[in-house]
Amino acid sequence: MKDAVVIAREDGPGDKRLVAYYVAVADGAPASAHELRAHVARTLPDYMVPSAFVALPELPLTPNGKVDRRRLPPPEGNAYAQREYEPPQTELESRLAALWAELLKVDRVGRMDNFFELGGHSLLAMSLIERMRRQGLHTDVRSLFSSPTLSAVAAATEQLEETEL
Numbered sequence: 001m002k003d004a005v006v007i008a009r010e011d012g013p014g015d016k017r018l019v020a021y022y023v024a025v026a027d028g029a030p031a032s033a034h035e036l037r038a039h040v041a042r043t044l045p046d047y048m049v050p051s052a053f054v055a056l057p058e059l060p061l062t063p064n065g066k067v068d069r070r071r072l073p074p075p076e077g078n079a080y081a082q083r084e085y086e087p088p089q090t091e092l093e094s095r096l097a098a099l100w101a102e103l104l105k106v107d108r109v110g111r112m113d114n115f116f117e118l119g120g121h122s123l124l125a126m127s128l129i130e131r132m133r134r135q136g137l138h139t140d141v142r143s144l145f146s147s148p149t150l151s152a153v154a155a156a157t158e159q160l161e162e163t164e165l
Contacts, residue, residue, distance in 0.1 A: 006019065006020045006021075011074055011105075015124075016121075019050055019075050020036070020050040020054070021056055022036075022054070031053075033079055034117075037049060046116065051116070051119035051120070051121070052075035052080050080119055085110040086110045089111060093150055096109075096132075096150055096154055096157070097150055100115065100120075104120055112149055114149055115144060115149075129144070132157070139156050139157040140160065143157075
């Protein structure tokens with residue numbers, strides 16, 4: 001990596017996320033968002049790990065030579081650490097995948113995708129729990145934090161609903 005900058009980016013009201021922008025060395029292919037996230041996560045606490053990694057040919061600069069934050073592009077789908085896509089297998093997983101995709105502003109969510117790797121954070125987690133409740137789905141926010149994959153959240157939701165019956 002030649003240059004890098006991390007900013008707290010807010011593309012919508014209350015939707016603040018850490019985004020890393022980097023310039024890869026000329027002779028190397030840029031690493032995937034998943035690889036970069038795993039590398040950074042070895043040394044930083046979870047809340048400091050960027051949710052997206054955007055490769056740029058060069059960082060935009062102001063006339064004073066500082067990074068021009070206004071010209072940094074919003075992250076797109078491949079900037080997030082998505083796993084190999086495995087489609088939802090149950091109706092509940094499909095409903096949750098639709099909620100996650102809408103909330104996290106990603107094109108699709110697979111059953112092994114991690115809520116936090118897709119750009120989720122504590123405020124979005126609370127929003128997700130509220131959206132689930134409005135659809136008659138109930139889960140514990142601790143379940144989301146301890147097992148943040150779509151399939152695990154669906155399993156925890158099913159288990160909680162079974163114990164309430």
